[in-house]
Amino acid sequence: MKSSTKKLLTILLALAMVFSMAACGGGSSSEEESTEGGGAGDGTSITLFNSKNEIQENLEDLAKVYEEQTGVHVEVYYSQDTVSAHLATKYASKAPYTLNMVDAKDIYSLGKQYGADMTGSKWVDDTDYAISVDDKVLGFPTCIEARGILYNTAAIKKALGEDFDPASVKTLDDFKAMCDKLVAAGMEAPTAVLKPDWSLAAHYLQQVYEEREDPEAFVQDLYAGKVDLMKDEKFNALMDTFDALKEYNMFKSAPLSAEDELVHQAMSEGQDAFQFGGCWEWNDLQTYDYNGPVGIMPVPQNLKDDYTGKLVGGGSKYFYVDGSEYTSEADQEAAKAFLDWLATSDEGKEFVSGTCGMVSPFKSNTVECTNDIGKVVKEYVDAGNLVPNYDYDPDDHYSKLGIEMQKYLADQCTREELAKAIQDYWANVTPVEH
Amino acid sequence: MPPPTGGISEQLPVSYLQGDNMKRNTLSYKVRQYLMFGGVGTFLFAAVVIVPFIYGIYLTFTSWDGVSPEKPFVGLANYAAAFGDHEYWLAMGRTVIYSVFSVVLINILAFVLAYLVTSGVKGQNFFRAGFFVPNLIGGIVLGYVWKFVFNRAFVAIGTAITGHPTNSLLATPSGAMFCLIFASVWQYAGYMMLIYVAGFMSVSDSLKEAAMIDGCTPSQAMRNVTIPLMRSSFVQCIFLSITRCFVIYDVNLSLTKGEPFGQSVMAAMHVYNTAFTYKNYGMGQAEALILFVVCAVVGVTQVWVGKKGEVEA
Numbered sequence: 001m002k003s004s005t006k007k008l009l010t011i012l013l014a015l016a017m018v019f020s021m022a023a024c025g026g027g028s029s030s031e032e033e034s035t036e037g038g039g040a041g042d043g044t045s046i047t048l049f050n051s052k053n054e055i056q057e058n059l060e061d062l063a064k065v066y067e068e069q070t071g072v073h074v075e076v077y078y079s080q081d082t083v084s085a086h087l088a089t090k091y092a093s094k095a096p097y098t099l100n101m102v103d104a105k106d107i108y109s110l111g112k113q114y115g116a117d118m119t120g121s122k123w124v125d126d127t128d129y130a131i132s133v134d135d136k137v138l139g140f141p142t143c144i145e146a147r148g149i150l151y152n153t154a155a156i157k158k159a160l161g162e163d164f165d166p167a168s169v170k171t172l173d174d175f176k177a178m179c180d181k182l183v184a185a186g187m188e189a190p191t192a193v194l195k196p197d198w199s200l201a202a203h204y205l206q207q208v209y210e211e212r213e214d215p216e217a218f219v220q221d222l223y224a225g226k227v228d229l230m231k232d233e234k235f236n237a238l239m240d241t242f243d244a245l246k247e248y249n250m251f252k253s254a255p256l257s258a259e260d261e262l263v264h265q266a267m268s269e270g271q272d273a274f275q276f277g278g279c280w281e282w283n284d285l286q287t288y289d290y291n292g293p294v295g296i297m298p299v300p301q302n303l304k305d306d307y308t309g310k311l312v313g314g315g316s317k318y319f320y321v322d323g324s325e326y327t328s329e330a331d332q333e334a335a336k337a338f339l340d341w342l343a344t345s346d347e348g349k350e351f352v353s354g355t356c357g358m359v360s361p362f363k364s365n366t367v368e369c370t371n372d373i374g375k376v377v378k379e380y381v382d383a384g385n386l387v388p389n390y391d392y393d394p395d396d397h398y399s400k401l402g403i404e405m406q407k408y409l410a411d412q413c414t415r416e417e418l419a420k421a422i423q424d425y426w427a428n429v430t431p432v433e434h
Numbered sequence: 435m436p437p438p439t440g441g442i443s444e445q446l447p448v449s450y451l452q453g454d455n456m457k458r459n460t461l462s463y464k465v466r467q468y469l470m471f472g473g474v475g476t477f478l479f480a481a482v483v484i485v486p487f488i489y490g491i492y493l494t495f496t497s498w499d500g501v502s503p504e505k506p507f508v509g510l511a512n513y514a515a516a517f518g519d520h521e522y523w524l525a526m527g528r529t530v531i532y533s534v535f536s537v538v539l540i541n542i543l544a545f546v547l548a549y550l551v552t553s554g555v556k557g558q559n560f561f562r563a564g565f566f567v568p569n570l571i572g573g574i575v576l577g578y579v580w581k582f583v584f585n586r587a588f589v590a591i592g593t594a595i596t597g598h599p600t601n602s603l604l605a606t607p608s609g610a611m612f613c614l615i616f617a618s619v620w621q622y623a624g625y626m627m628l629i630y631v632a633g634f635m636s637v638s639d640s641l642k643e644a645a646m647i648d649g650c651t652p653s654q655a656m657r658n659v660t661i662p663l664m665r666s667s668f669v670q671c672i673f674l675s676i677t678r679c680f681v682i683y684d685v686n687l688s689l690t691k692g693e694p695f696g697q698s699v700m701a702a703m704h705v706y707n708t709a710f711t712y713k714n715y716g717m718g719q720a721e722a723l724i725l726f727v728v729c730a731v732v733g734v735t736q737v738w739v740g741k742k743g744e745v746e747a
Contacts, residue, residue: 085710088500109713110501256694257589257602396712403696410605412695 043071044334046098049087050078052142052317054283055356062351066341072334074099084110096322098335104391107131107139107318108434115139116323116332123343129315129361139318140339143358146313146377146386147203147278148296155270155291159185166297170308172241175274175300179248182273189250190273192263193409197402204242204276205405205422206390207299208235211307215390222426229419237303239415245276246409255409260284267294278313279373282357293372307387311380314389315361394429401425493719500715512720521696522721525704526728532611532700533679536618540675541668543623548630562631565624573621577688580617584689607697610690614698617685622678626671633667634660669740673733680729701725 050059056078063074079086083102087110090096102110111131115138124130124137131139156164159182169175182190194200209215209222211234221227229235250272251258264281266272268288276299285294298311321327321335342348349365352358357371359378369375380386404421407413413421457463494512496505516522547565551558568576585602592600603609637660645655683702686692692699692707699707705725709718 082710084501084713088710091501091503109499113502251599253599254589254601254605256605257585257599259585396707399696399707399711406693407695410694 043067043073044330045073045075046331046334046338047075047077048099048338049090049097049101050076051083051101051103053078053080055358058351058355062342062347062355065347066338069347070337070341072338074338091324094326096324096326098322098327098331099319099338100322101142101317101319104131104139104315104318104389105393107320108133108391111138111318111320114322114324115320116336118321118336118339121336122340123362126343126362126364127315131315131318138320139315140320140343141315141361142317142319143315143352143356144313144361144377144381144386145279145316145359146296146311146380147207147276148298148311149300150267150275150277150281150294150296150373152267152270152273152292152294154293155187155273156182158270159187159273166295169297169300171304172237172244172300172302175241176244179244179274183248187273189248189252191245191248192250192258192266192272192275193245193255194260194263194275194277195256195258195406195409196260197406198398199276200405200409201400201402202393202398203278204238205401206393207312208232208238210312210387210390211238211305213306216392219390219392219426220431222423223429223431225423225427227423227426229422230416233303234305235419237301238299239418241299241301242408245274248274256406261287264288268292279359279371279377280316282371282373295376296373297376310385310387311377312387312389313377314386392432392434394432396429397425490719491723493716494723496716498715499713500710501713508716512716513724515717516720516724519708519717519721521699522701522704522708525699525701526725528611528698529680529682529701532614532618532682533676535615536622536679537672537675539615539619540622540626541671543619544626544671545630547623547627548634551627552631552634562627565627567624568621569625571621573684574688576617576621577685580613580620581689584613604690605694607694610694610698613689614682614685614700617689618679618682621685622675626675629667629671629674630664633664637663665740665744669737669744672740673737676736677729677733680732681725 048059048063050056056076059076063076067073077097081089084106087096087100087102087106091114096114100110107115108131112133115133115136117136117138118124118130118140119135119137121137123140127141129141129144130137131141151164151166153164169178179190208229209219212218218227246252246255249255249258250266251262261284263275264284265288267275267277267281268285268290270291277296279296285292296311298307298309301308319339321332321339323332327335342351343362344364349360349362349367352360353365353367353369353374355370357369357374359369359371359374359381360367369378401422404413404418404425408415408418493505495507495509497508497511498505547561551562551565555561571579581604584604589600589602603613641659641663642655645659646652650658681702682700683706686698686700686703690698692703701721702725705718705722707718708721709715712718
């Protein structure tokens with residue numbers, strides 16, 4: 001063998017070893033991202049787990065401001081893992097975060113098990129969105145998020161030459177007429193549909209349970225197998241609208257090839273006019289050549305009921321303070337003080353509505369929201385036109401029924417088959433206790 | 435003369451230096467020797483493999499949700515549930531199909547590549563490095579890269595040719611399976627190529643020449659001399675590719691994420707979903723253990739069969 005060949009082989013094998021070692025050991029260091037390493041030498045130091053990727057940097061900056069003002073060091077962490085799975089590893093290693101940002105449903109499991117009672121905190125009376133379990137206040141709402149149909153005013157104005165009034169599109173018939181007008185005016189396809197399971201099942205299908213007088217009773221009937229969705233007005237009304245979204249979809253011939261980025265880009269740049277979504281999409285829209293403003297309106301339906309003209313949504317991204325034996329009383333108090341500060345101080349208010357562009361769940365926060373969609377959501381919130389979220393779905397609901405919704409989106413099943421799949425899912429799943 | 439200090443001979447018992455075999459046969463000597471050379475490795479292996487493995491087996495007998503401090507004991511219920519989990523066995527079936535295609539294609543391609551880069555073509559060192567590079571890209575990154583190619587590049591080309599938006603390969607179940615196999619073959623072929631290259635190098639030229647002199651054609655020499663002598667390379671490569679394919683997760687996650695319609699969920703992804711997404715840790719762990727047993731049985735059988743017929747020059 002030539003010596004150069006040997007050398008090369010040796011180097012390649014060495015590289016292979018190094019990389020396979022790196023692959024073994026790399027996981028833990030790359031998935032967590034923290035701010036600076038050491039805690040404050042002289043004061044209290046607490047940890048905060050953030051599960052909202054887009055505000056990570058802003059939170060780190062806020063933590064610095066907080067430390068300057070109070071001397072309490074807040075170390076901000078982020079992880080891409082499933083929230084509950086990530087926190088499970090922290091509890092398993094007996095080193096949980098002091099403050100944990102989780103989804104509402106996690107408050108009923110994780111929060112219930114480990115959360116410290118925040119009854120009596122300053123912010124509690126200032127919001128309608130705190131989560132209490134067994135008379136204990138456990139969840140601090142970071143923001144309000146709502147779902148509906150996003151519309152791009154600039155795109156509609158450009159196509160039709162007139163200002164768009166979302167109030168003029170209340171029913172499905174209005175919506176179809178509007179889409180036809182846009183097509184006639186030269187817009188190739190007025191809608192785009194996001195294909196991920198969370199959007200189709202946890203956000204769109206979810207409205208079938210939420211837009212009724214007693215969602216809990218309806219879900220219990222689903223569990224009991226007593227619901228015939230094909231005879232359900234709400235289900236049919238929403239699926240009729242979904243059919244229209246499919247019909248005018250710019251990715252109609254290949255709906256499952258539509259990457260989220262393409263859908264967001266279309267809305268942001270005004271290639272289409274409508275898309276089902278929510279205010280969290282603001283950050284995605286900002287990534288492109290934003291040509292707005294983009295607003296949000298209720299999903300138009302040919303059904304007039306108490307939910308007509310309302311968005312669906314509520315508190316989102318809840319903090320709970322770890323009250324387990326691994327977090328000292330002093331740290332728990334420091335964490336509660338931080339949440340008080342976040343809700344009531346000028347810096348905290350500015351952070352939520354101004355810097356991050358989120359809709360504040362606190363009544364005393366009058367800082368104008370910098371998020372175009374959030375501004376509209378705020379109007380609905382202030383007018384009391386928000387249908388509450390239903391937070392007690394089984395954990396596999398969004399993925400299992402997301403698959404069925406994807407089939408429906410791709411014309412792989414009929415509405416009857418979809419309805420049956422949904423009914424079968426609920427009848428066979430273990431009911432969630434809450 | 436001052437007494438010598440620091441020398442090794444000073445610190446070791448006389449018996450060591452005299453080569454006292456009686457002493458060397460004592461248990462304490464052997465234990466000390468083992469701990470000195472293998473202690474750290476054994477400790478680490480136990481800490482990160484053996485202990486978690488045994489603890490994992492314990493968890494299969496509980497209905498732990500992954501978070502709760504309580505781990506209720508449920509006996510064999512998780513195994514019963516795992517054996518009755520229709521979707522798990524569907525995922526397992528998919529994994530077997532994926533593995534069969536991938537293993538065969540990886541090894542054929544790796545063997546051909548190895549043959550080409552040892553045949554003396556110009557710039558063969560460059561080619562070796564080039565074919566190996568895909569293996570240096572982590573599975574997650576590789577998945578995203580190919581996802582982009584399948585979803586964007588190919589779709590854009592298809593759209594340009596046909597004039598209307600075409601479906602991505604990743605949007606159909608069989609297409610997604612094809613993409614997974616394709617990406618895995620692309621990733622592993624270069625790595626296995628290196629082992630085959632070593633195999634080719636280990637076969638002495640004189641044997642091949644002798645065969646040629648005896649009247650073999652080059653293909654006969656390859657079939658009857660080179661390949662039998664490279665048998666250990668095949669055993670290693672097939673073992674490595676089988677075990678890797680059975681537990682595929684990273685490429686699965688980043689390339690297809692189980693889509694479309696959950697029809698590209700492989701066994702490992704199903705295990706992860708059961709344990710972490712659906713918070714059914716005990717059952718997920720039981721399914722993982724079943725996957726381990728299947729993988730071990732297939733791998734060990736293959737090595738056993740392969741080793742039986744090994745020949746030496």
